Amino acid sequence: MTTWIITTSNQIAGLVAMADRLGSPVTIVGVGIDVLPAADRVLTVPLTEGLPAEAAAPAVCAAVEARPGDAVLVPDRAGERVLAGALAARLGAPVLTGVVAVADGLFEIDRFGGIARERIRTDRPAVLVLPGGAELPGEQAAEPFDESAEPFAARITAETSDAEAGTDLSSAKRIVAVGRGFRAEADLGLARDLAASLDAELACSRPVAEGVGWLPKDSYVGVSGQTVKPDLYVAVGVSGQLQHMAGVREARTIVAINNDEHAPIFAHADYGVVGDLYEVLPALVTALGRGRDRGRDMR
Amino acid sequence: MTIVVAYKWASNPQDASVDAEGVVDWSRAKPALSEYDPVAIQVGRELATAIGSELVGVSVGTAAVNGSMAKKAAMSRGFDRGLVLAEDESADWNRTRVAQALAGLVRRIDGVDLVLTGDASIDENAKLVSALLAGHLGWPCLQDVTGVERTDDGWSIVQAVPGGTRTIAIAGPAVLAIASDAAQVKVPGMKDILAAGRKTVEAVTAADLEPSSVELAVAGRSRPAARARRNRIVADAAELVSALRADGLL
Numbered sequence: 001m002t003t004w005i006i007t008t009s010n011q012i013a014g015l016v017a018m019a020d021r022l023g024s025p026v027t028i029v030g031v032g033i034d035v036l037p038a039a040d041r042v043l044t045v046p047l048t049e050g051l052p053a054e055a056a057a058p059a060v061c062a063a064v065e066a067r068p069g070d071a072v073l074v075p076d077r078a079g080e081r082v083l084a085g086a087l088a089a090r091l092g093a094p095v096l097t098g099v100v101a102v103a104d105g106l107f108e109i110d111r112f113g114g115i116a117r118e119r120i121r122t123d124r125p126a127v128l129v130l131p132g133g134a135e136l137p138g139e140q141a142a143e144p145f146d147e148s149a150e151p152f153a154a155r156i157t158a159e160t161s162d163a164e165a166g167t168d169l170s171s172a173k174r175i176v177a178v179g180r181g182f183r184a185e186a187d188l189g190l191a192r193d194l195a196a197s198l199d200a201e202l203a204c205s206r207p208v209a210e211g212v213g214w215l216p217k218d219s220y221v222g223v224s225g226q227t228v229k230p231d232l233y234v235a236v237g238v239s240g241q242l243q244h245m246a247g248v249r250e251a252r253t254i255v256a257i258n259n260d261e262h263a264p265i266f267a268h269a270d271y272g273v274v275g276d277l278y279e280v281l282p283a284l285v286t287a288l289g290r291g292r293d294r295g296r297d298m299r
Numbered sequence: 300m301t302i303v304v305a306y307k308w309a310s311n312p313q314d315a316s317v318d319a320e321g322v323v324d325w326s327r328a329k330p331a332l333s334e335y336d337p338v339a340i341q342v343g344r345e346l347a348t349a350i351g352s353e354l355v356g357v358s359v360g361t362a363a364v365n366g367s368m369a370k371k372a373a374m375s376r377g378f379d380r381g382l383v384l385a386e387d388e389s390a391d392w393n394r395t396r397v398a399q400a401l402a403g404l405v406r407r408i409d410g411v412d413l414v415l416t417g418d419a420s421i422d423e424n425a426k427l428v429s430a431l432l433a434g435h436l437g438w439p440c441l442q443d444v445t446g447v448e449r450t451d452d453g454w455s456i457v458q459a460v461p462g463g464t465r466t467i468a469i470a471g472p473a474v475l476a477i478a479s480d481a482a483q484v485k486v487p488g489m490k491d492i493l494a495a496g497r498k499t500v501e502a503v504t505a506a507d508l509e510p511s512s513v514e515l516a517v518a519g520r521s522r523p524a525a526r527a528r529r530n531r532i533v534a535d536a537a538e539l540v541s542a543l544r545a546d547g548l549l
């Protein structure tokens with residue numbers, strides 16, 4: 001049996017950890033990258049100038065000769081999901097997401113944003129889409145996979161780099177998350193003040209990042225955004241839909257500030273303040289400041 | 300020339316409940332067009348109008364996807380017609396098989412040169428059906444697409460990537476997953492809803508499509524234990540700060 005990893009970058013610490021758990025020999029297939037972490041076998045599918053990784057799907061399908069019992073691990077990123085889909089369609093294999101455990105050929109997976117869990121068995125190779133994880137150091141040892149497989153006729157004709165990048169929230173100890181309860185972009189200053197007095201990172205719900213674009217696209221938390229596990233998560237003007245809360249399950253303490261006492265967020269919170277954020281946030285900053293001054297006096 | 304958009308008739312798991320055995324009860328959740336699919340339909344409509352192409356909707360779902368609610372909801376968004384697989388057993392299919400059935404529907408439509416999907420479905424949230432559908436069709440696929448234009452031999456596509464965008468030229472047909480903010484969605488008006496009633500939605504059965512053997516067995520179910528939360532409502536900011544301090548969090 002073989003565990004396969006398909007990737008376009010070295011941000012695969014999560015996949016390597018899963019491969020360790022599976023215990024089979026590992027083959028890494030790098031697409032457009034030949035400096036890769038060490039493994040039992042390391043292949044590279046080269047990309048000619050201007051070819052997007054997605055266009056190399058035929059070569060990836062040829063390189064990954066997965067058999068029943070094998071697992072194919074793929075990071076949850078746009079390019080790699082496309083490669084996973086092409087491969088799974090060719091193998092007639094299921095693609096699993098939300099994998100929480102693997103034992104004795106059974107995959108335990110979260111379904112529907114984590115409300116239910118299933119144990120899955122398949123007589124095909126299993127394709128697993130997982131969070132890629134941190135970057136690993138690579139070495140130049142990949143063997144080129146040179147079987148001719150015609151790439152799709154696609155070519156990158158232009159690139160822009162303008163989007164502001166968000167912060168990696170996965171190791172943040174404190175987070176202030178803003179939702180659509182804020183009426184205007186300028187009002188986020190209130191949340192920034194709170195984050196500053198708590199020494200916290202700023203995050204948001206998906207519509208704040210993607211709907212109105214007030215914060216960078218990659219700064220939202222949830223099923224399709226980041227998963228966080230801070231000691232303190234303060235959600236302000238966030239309704240607390242399942243798709244958001246799925247990213248906060250592991251937070252130690254959740255605080256909710258919302259003017260609707262029936263907002264779902266309160267059922268997921270340790271502490272709640274039912275009130276208008278435009279009044280609660282300044283009061284909170286003042287209360288925190290007062291405490292800090294007192295602390296200083298005592299020293 | 301035909302543009303196809305795959306739409307899903309699905310319920311929000313927010314409104315579902317799960318029993319101690321892990322069985323999901325969807326009876327109180329109302330199915331609807333999956334939240335981001337109207338964005339893909341809108342992009343498809345604008346493109347089809349611009350290049351004079353037909354716009355066809357395809358969907359794989361239970362019998363409800365061929366019901367009048369689902370038909371009106373989808374067709375009022377601007378499709379010319381629909382083709383659906385409406386069978387209750389499809390609720391248990393894994394996504395590789397769902398995508399295979401969608402590919403079967405696309406193959407029954409003449410002259411398709413572009414298939415669009417939404418970003419992610421509200422219940423599965425996998426961002427995978429576009430990729431699997433492309434795999435079954437043997438076509439290229441791109442996700443996070445924010446813009447599409449017709450070129451002489453294919454499509455010019457703008458894709459959001461971390462830190463920016465890139466433009467990609469594809470010759471020939473493709474499957475594109477449309478980003479959730481690619482277009483401002485128009486809410487259908489009375490006229491659109493009335494027009495939707497006159498559009499045809501053809502339904503096929505699994506037997507009409509090629510058989511599938513992509514199997515996956517559910518060996519067990521459970522309800523994950525949620526972390527216990529205190530659910531304590533405090534009076535104001537000062538009380539909140541005291542409580543957090545008492546917990547050693549500040």
Ligand SMILES: Cc1cc2nc3c(=O)[nH]c(=O)nc-3n(C[C@H](O)[C@H](O)[C@H](O)COP(=O)(O)OP(=O)(O)OC[C@H]3O[C@@H](n4cnc5c(N)ncnc54)[C@H](O)[C@@H]3O)c2cc1C
Nearest residue numbers: 179180181205206222223224225237238239244259260277
């Ligand atoms: C496939 C899919 C994937 C998704 N993935 C994610 C994801 O990863 N992350 C995510 O966050 N969302 C995700 N969503 C969206 C999610 O379903 C919700 O729509 C979203 O989380 C709601 O954002 P919100 O709470 O900011 O806004 P709303 O739901 O509009 O809530 C705003 C809240 O602010 C409160 N409020 C209003 N005014 C005030 C005030 N003055 N003071 C205090 N409170 C106030 C309101 O009572 C309300 O509760 C996804 C949706 C889909 C379909």
Ligand SMILES: Nc1ncnc2c1ncn2[C@@H]1O[C@H](COP(=O)(O)O)[C@@H](O)[C@H]1O
Nearest residue numbers: 305306359416417419420425426427428
């Ligand atoms: N059963 C289905 N019928 C039609 N389209 C679907 C179906 N499932 C998923 N899709 C499409 O694929 C997109 C991504 O879904 P998913 O991979 O489940 O996140 C959705 O937004 C739809 O456009």
